Amino acid sequence: MTAIAHTAQQRARSALAWLLSGLLLLGGVLLTASADAEAPWSAGGAPPAALLALFTVLYAAAQHYSVDLELRRETHSVTLMQLPLALGLMFLAPGLHLVARLAAPLALALRQRHPPLKALFNLAMGAFEVGAAASAVSLVSAAEPGPALWAALTAGLLVGDLVGTVMLLVVWWLIGMPVTLQSAARALLLVVPVTLLFAALSIVALSAVSADKSTSLVLLVLAGMLSLAYRTHRKVVGQQQATQRLYDFVKDLGPLDLGSPAAGAALERMRVLLHAQRLDLALLHGGGWCHLVAREDHPPRRTQALPPGASVPRAALGGPALGSRHGGDEDTMVTPLLAGSQLAGVLTATGRLGAGRRFDMGDLRLLETVGAELATALDRGRLLTDLERTATTDVLTGLPNLTETTRRLDALLREHGEMVLAAVTVLSFKEVNDTLGRELGDELLLEVARRLRLACPEATVGRVGGARFAVALPASAVGRDADHFGLTLRSQVEGTAQLGAVGTHVRLSVGVVQAPEHGARAGTLLRRAETAMYSARHVGGGPVMWAPAYEVSGSRRLAVVLALREALSWGALAVAYQPKVAATGDRVTGVEALARWTHPALGLVGPAEFVPLAEASGLMGPLTATVLRQSLAACREWQGCSPGVGVSVNVSADTVLDAGFVTEVAGLLAEAGVAAQLLTLELTESVLLQDPHLAAERMSELRSLGLKLAVDDFGTGYSSLTYLRGLPVDEVKIDKGFVDGLATDAGDRAVVRAVVDIAHTLGLRVVAEGTEHEEQLVELRTLGVDEVQGYLHARPMPASEVSSWLREHSAPRVT
Structure with missing residues (x-):
């Protein structure tokens, strides 16, 4: 698939996700409008505006305080939305109820700057939950509590959660998030018991309120105390789990190269560890900033290098900091990445996921720890890359060294079967190196390497030692006149060369072999080409074609x-x-x-x-x-x-x-x-x-x-x-x-x-x-x-x- 076709497909799927979210919102509004216009139960003469404000606060609190349910090795956060939803069905008119329900996610989206599609989908889910539950309750006589009302309430809550979960999984899949049948099944299986549990708690609360309105105060106090105890417990457990996750992350973190897929996977794992909507790794690269970004609703991607200061202006000047400390968004934190005492990059986390709280000092310390480990991994990755490059590349010319040249020649033989190989030595190198110095000798070798690449752009060119080079092409690219190949090299490489302020002359000696006539392995062909090359020194530089007589007299x-x-x-x-x-x-x-x-x-x-x-x-x-x-x-x-x-x-x-x-x-x-x-x-x-x-x-x-x-x-x-x-x-x-x-x-x-x-x-x-x-x-x-x-x-x-x-x-x- 071409890049243009891939981009068009992405746009089409994104448009479909927007359409589904809009239809879900529209369906929720229509279902709410079809329900009874009046609240089933009386609120004791309380004005509608007061009830609207009360339930808006209740929804905001339920959204803020979540319950973490552990299923095997995974932890799922569940909000307490079903409790104010059940109470609102009884005491609020459906229209007011819908407004109260949508006010909380709308405020959260504006405060945390959610992406537009995420904000729309959260509003659509809230509207559909209200519409499904209100429609179900309107089908029975809701004036008095009883089994029919409880069954309708449970069915409405269950339908709203199931449809919302299915739609969420579909939208995730459309925008490219990883969704498998196994993960979808686990999510749906979790929705049913959780919804039934909160439906039962809602029924208990409604039963108590219907019997005695004053019990609502007792229920609120009890809920607050239970919430406080639960949050304390979860804080301790959360710290233990965070420590374990950090340990697992550090243990699995190996050397990283920003251009490798492993870097993106590591950044996504860090984003999940930090509960961040977005994690931006900015590294100094070639005089600018190169960014790797992981987002909640997108796979990690690398952006083009940006000029210095484009998106990391302040973290480079100080230590780790929350966004509020440098006048930015409260829900942002940054930490510099250091290579020794030098700034190597900046790690920025934006938008804490979860029950609405912002990043705090605990999150910042975690970011600093993760950043330090990441800086070490990147430094090790650079060192490993340098070692791998040194193992296969000649440091001076940038050409493949002897080991890598041999490997490439073997690959060329496997692919084409027939090959012409020329071994080249620079006869004038010793004179330049001895009389003009090593620096100009190196410049001469660089000039010869440049000319060899220009002479044969499609050839495998390597420096095999000292002033010796190897140049190889498939026989089909050379023809059967291998001598002409050697003469072409000499004619295009030899000649005057200006080394700084000094002029000199490039003189070559060239030996040539053919495969498979002169050998079937790169090592053998190289050795025989160099034998012919040394003989070429005595006949004006050659080229000299290797012959079996050289092998007989070699010992x-x-x-x-x-x-x-x-x-x-x-x-x-x-x-x-x-x-x-x-x-x-x-x-x-x-x-x-x-x-x-x-x-x-x-x-x-x-x-x-x-x-x-x-x-x-x-x-x-x-x-x-x-x-x-x-x-x-x-x-x-x-x-x-x-x-x-x-x-x-x-x-x-x-x-x-x-x-x-x-x-x-x-x-x-x-x-x-x-x-x-x-x-x-x-x-x-x-x-x-x-x-x-x-x-x-x-x-x-x-x-x-x-x-x-x-x-x-x-x-x-x-x-x-x-x-x-x-x-x-x-x-x-x-x-x-x-x-x-x-x-x-x-x-x-x-x-x-x-x-x-x-x-x-x-x-x-x-x-x-x-x-x-x-x-x-x-x-x-x-x-x-x-x-x-x-x-x-x-x-x-x-x-x-x-x-x-x-x-x-x-x-x-x-x-």
């Missing part, structure tokens, strides 16, 4: 990482050295340092295996520092026999882009006592691809130390010679793959010739790697290559052999 990779970390901490990593020789003249121009590692259990682990793992596991920094320290120490040693022969060390792209690397190199040079011009750092082309502007800045800082820079394995990546213009580079090293094909492949010869010509035009030296045969050396000389390196002149050798090799070749000083 060895883990063993290599653990052993490498241990080898670096104990200095177990070795360095081999391979000389570089001038293409003409065979002069030694330098020595390249090559990391070598032999593990007792793993055997010989080549650089092609452990270097990528060092980059993925964060060990590249310690590895580079170890190789630099050993290489500079070896260079210092061979200066005695070959002064001016420097050393070349390979460094990764992430290492060069690290802002702290320049300072580290300067420190290592000073520690080794080696001149900076003797050190050459060899960079791969990837450093130029990742962030050309930052690379140029870092390379300039390194050159300012006095060392040299070379581009290693040139031609194997996606760069071009145009990258070299304006960069502080001293030499270019041609990859071994082009040298191998010089004798047979005209294409390789053309590439080498082009590299040499353009490099020389830019003032750069050219080194050819992998020179193994004399024919290659001749060809390289012809093409104009400056230096060569390879097995033709020397294989890599340990540091202890370098000095003796250099002595044999009588290396002259290189200027």
Whole structure:
């Protein structure tokens, strides 16, 4: 059912309740008008106005003083209306009787500000009671008391109460109050014995008055004494019951959230406990007041947030108070709700139900107690909500955390069966976090999270740890081209980012998996996507699709990482050295340092295996520092026999882009006592691809130390010679793959010739790697290559052999 249809239905039922109440009032008036116009018994010459006033007072007193009847665990309040009703039938004309009967509920409705429908229905019930009883009495001879009169009186009272109760239950149901067949049956079963009891008391009173008018005074005194004794008894019993109800309420009260159905149920239970027509819970929420209201004739409902002070102006300034204390309605009481020493809300009770008395200090103390318990429950609810949010949400980005992301991915798999999942890591995060501070690092992650949500609004996006995110969509939303999904993420997320006053660049590494091809569980898919993501770091960020080969070699990779970390901490990593020789003249121009590692259990682990793992596991920094320290120490040693022969060390792209690397190199040079011009750092082309502007800045800082820079394995990546213009580079090293094909492949010869010509035009030296045969050396000389390196002149050798090799070749000083 739509909201509009539901509202229309509510309006129709409310209109029907008004109609039934009006018909009941009209029926009572017509029945009263059809009865005899004169009173059956004489009142001893008393004027009608005096009798009207007397019975109005009697009705008001009967309405004020109620009798509480306990039925099992429920307590029902019954007014004493039947007594003045029976007496009025005998001593008042029906018209005057109707006026006296309606005056009391009308005055109470005006004083307590009853809702219009409630006021109308109470008047209608009073009119029908008078009309039904007067019509019944008019059917018999009422001049003398006797069985016929008593039977008619009893029947009239019973019909009036039964019809009134049935109509009350119908109106309650129409306006949405909970009415069940069981509760309706209990109410009707209670009406019959209560009405018969009061009918019997009325007959006794009428019999006594008909025999001797003076007994009316005795009856009034007796009734007053019995009423006083009963009220005293009920007060004691009521206090005990209120204490028990308060204990039960507090015992059942758990943590509350204002938006949960439990909050409405708790507020309704509090309203019943306080005997209030309306209970308003106002809480400070988002700079305004958010209200939850429970009313006698409506289910609890939450209203929209109101501006501060909209309906709770005074309670926030003081403690609990009755309405009269701050100039308001007498039948109102308020108490502030505190969170520590701060105002958290206000609880307001309006219109005490029952026999007409107003709220008093006892009610206020109960409200204060209930309010304190409610404030504690709401505070516990907020704490529980925060804990639940923390358990499932990343505090920084507001995205689902690893646990919640895994749960959502499993749900996505159950719903769609097929899914594409991308694991994303922010490559530039470490640099920003280390150089610009944690605050800007957090801002970078927030920016990436925002871009991921914008790139895939329908996707499940979560932060699974550190600078790592997961993005998943049903396969139907991506198509079968999962690689394109990864490329789309990179294209829409990567780019420049302004973090406060600082500009930086977002760089990603993306790994992709597909379900069910790569796994049927979220945990497995996440792990495999991250494995592909780490591999993507070595191919420009990917995306890389996971393959089973990753799983097969996974255990060895883990063993290599653990052993490498241990080898670096104990200095177990070795360095081999391979000389570089001038293409003409065979002069030694330098020595390249090559990391070598032999593990007792793993055997010989080549650089092609452990270097990528060092980059993925964060060990590249310690590895580079170890190789630099050993290489500079070896260079210092061979200066005695070959002064001016420097050393070349390979460094990764992430290492060069690290802002702290320049300072580290300067420190290592000073520690080794080696001149900076003797050190050459060899960079791969990837450093130029990742962030050309930052690379140029870092390379300039390194050159300012006095060392040299070379581009290693040139031609194997996606760069071009145009990258070299304006960069502080001293030499270019041609990859071994082009040298191998010089004798047979005209294409390789053309590439080498082009590299040499353009490099020389830019003032750069050219080194050819992998020179193994004399024919290659001749060809390289012809093409104009400056230096060569390879097995033709020397294989890599340990540091202890370098000095003796250099002595044999009588290396002259290189200027």
